[in-house]
Amino acid sequence: DQQVKQNSPSLSVQEGRISILNCDYTNSMFDYFLWYKKYPAEGPTFLISISSIKDKNEDGRFTVFLNKSAKHLSLHIVPSQPGDSAVYFCAARDYNFNKFYFGSGTKLNVKP
């Protein structure tokens, strides 16, 4: 039973437009959320995070939004660039067990 779900396996966006990647979770004990970016044959790298006490965190072109009542978070990339093409994983921390749970990833393709 997946506690973190990314329902869109892929997303294609034109360069310069906004990319919106979505993530849903079921466990109300999750207190910290992260987004990772992964290129083929490489390990994921940390992108941006948000604490459950906030609803928005921004870092340059990347903004993460958290809607706790809906148990939903999203990653916005504006403007999208071809170098953003990668698989994006969302992850959530269960504070009680100090473990992170990952979604299945969304493959973003930014077309030039």
Place this chain on the structure above:
Amino acid sequence: DGGITQSPKYLFRKEGQNVTLSCEQNLNHDAMYWYRQDPGQGLRLIYYSQIVNDFQKGDIAEGYSVSREKKESFPLTVTSAQKNPTAFYLCASRGQGSNYGYTFGSGTRLTVV
């Protein structure tokens, strides 16, 4: 430069053989983790260790074993009991109190031939 190193990058195993994947970190992180990635699935936790000489099973530990004799090292053995071992394996570490989640290695692609 501090980091986490996995070796080898590609590994081939014959059916019925055990194989060990290496994971070394020089970040002075206490916690280390092993994940498995399969197509269309998220990263699934195999084993994790919060401290030297201690480790816990994750969600899919069957057919795997680990050891944590040193803080820097957390090798994963894929045994012959693992029925579907072909996958991409990721090792990660995390510092105490870190809110940045994990630092990941570059992964090992294991293929059973």
